[in-house]
Amino acid sequence: MTGSSAMVWLDYLAALVGGLFLLATFGMVVTRQVQGCLRYFILQSVLLCASALLLGLRLHSWHVFAVGVIDLINKPFIVPWLLRRTVREEIFSRREVTQVLNIPTSLLIASLLVLIAYGLARPLLHVADGSYISINLPIGLAGLFVGAYTASVRREAVPLFLGLLAMENAALFAGFAIAPKLPMLVELAVIFDVLIVVFVFGILTRAVHEHIGTTEVGTLTLLKEESKP
């Protein structure tokens, strides 16, 4: 196989990974089990790392490759482990009974968000030179919107939080392509930052569970301008 055909294969693979990344994000919208949501998040994180590895190979950039490897240890393994350690196990076996919007409606809205993301990314792509940016930037933007949507319709604490983490994954998914020369120290700081986020979320979820007796954080409405505590 010649060098150029290997490059073509890498491009195909990158496009495939991008599509699967978006699918995994959709998976987080439709699943009702907390456990399932976590699995989709892990899948999404693995695909994020795969994209970074492919990009590292394609651009011969060892540090994008290295960040991909580090993130492959961090997101799919350490983050779920830390989450399970800090949040009570029983929360993970839960099914969400009430949802703000039902699943077909959610899918429809998520699809619209993807269309909007592609529309918004178009003017930016005129500036782009590499094919990777045209794959990763719209998908990253779409993932950001769909993740935000997931976080805002979820009532259960852990899926809501996973929606937020998916947003960050999506930002990084676009980021690896548009800013491959980012200093490695910065990327490591961003990765390290996620661990503190998970830790703090875990502690807080646990406290909410113990004190208020529910992790349906979407139903907490004590603090309003009208009501008097």
Next chain:
Amino acid sequence: MTLFVILAIPLLMAAVSAAFSRNRYLPGAVTLIGAVAVLGVAVRPAMQVAAGMRVVGIANWVALDGFGALVLLVVAIVGATAAVFSLGYMGKHDGTVRWGRSYYLHFNLFLFALLLVPMASEPILAWVAIELTALFSVLLVAFENTHAALEAAWKYITMMFMGAAIALLGFLILFWAFELGGGGAFSWDVLHAMAPHLSPVLMKSAFLLIVVGLGVKVGFVPLHTWLPDAHSQAPSPVCAVLSGVKTTTALAVILRLVPLLPAHLVQSWLLVIGLISVGTAAFLLLQVHDYKRMFAFSTVEHMGIIFVAAGIGTAGGNFGVVFQILTHSLTKSFCFLAAGAVLLAVDTREIAAVRGLIRTSPVAGAALMLGGLAITGAPPLAVFLSEFSIFRAGLNAGHYVVMGLLALFLTIAFIGILLHVNRMVFGQPPDDSHIPKVALPTSSVLALGLAAVPVLVLGVYLPEPIHQLMLAAATALAR
């Protein structure tokens, strides 16, 4: 070197607080010593910057320009007064609360992150630092461990993290624009120098994403919903830091982006976003029930004022921005300390339940009155002068409608806050039974006294070094 000393002190004190968390007095004492030491050390680099020098820790990573020095100084001042106030405030909570032992650990870490933001000259390092300020303050917001506090903390962290992800993409696009514009060492200075060569479409996208993402942290309407909750539920010394400087540090990073964009475009955005925040907050101020929420809405209002000032775009406007940042941070932290003193005296946050405070606790009553007058911009206090400088700059630049609306909203806010404060301080208690006088902890009174000094002094006398620093800061914001 000095900059690393400033960063190392709170980290060291955090370690000591964690190691001796069972000791009743030690964590509070070392935190106080640390915060005062930070202030003492921070004065020197700030004065060097005011004299026209640059203080560099690591070139293009950690450095202090005029604007950074001003924000750093404000953070250090507010941190020190909040540390003094914490002593008496925490004395009441010792050991009874879930996170009681780790209060000072989190306080020091929070202070560390806040001090890092103005020093970060690498934009994404600034993002990391802002993210850390949010993460280290979550458990401080949840500190009281009541239903309301936990709910506020949950809303807070959710909004913070959502904003962080959006802002992250914005910063990455900024880096993309920077690489296309020539590249080099990614820092505010280099970006500033290459501003005309940056791709406008990328800069616009980056700016909008960052304004939305960091705007959540600043509390612009309609992204402000978490702010009154978090800023009212946290312990008062933490509120003073949250409202006084945490919002400001995030705002400072947005303001650094302004000179990188085409002037006509970004100025109209700033004016509109700012006016919406000021207007909404002014009307919400009329109908609050909780006096800590009242000051929190006033923060939303002031963030809007600073944005309007930044939208004026002239040198005078930039001076107004810097002046308003200085006076608002110092005054608002004083207001929250006063609110904390009121809470210590009457043990309720309800405005309606507090009447005749001047008799119950003269110190808390007088402080609240001064705070209310100061934050609404009554002459001759500091905020009056800074708001006046913004009006003058705005009228000189010909923004008559914007300044007219701003004046209207500020008047509404003035009436709203002073109506509530006046009733609380001088109102007639419902039953005229004899109300016992409440004594405040000495450290709280001391903290109020210290925090009141700049509020009273800056309105009538602006020391020359501070004036020089403000001019240097305004220059750093200019195109």
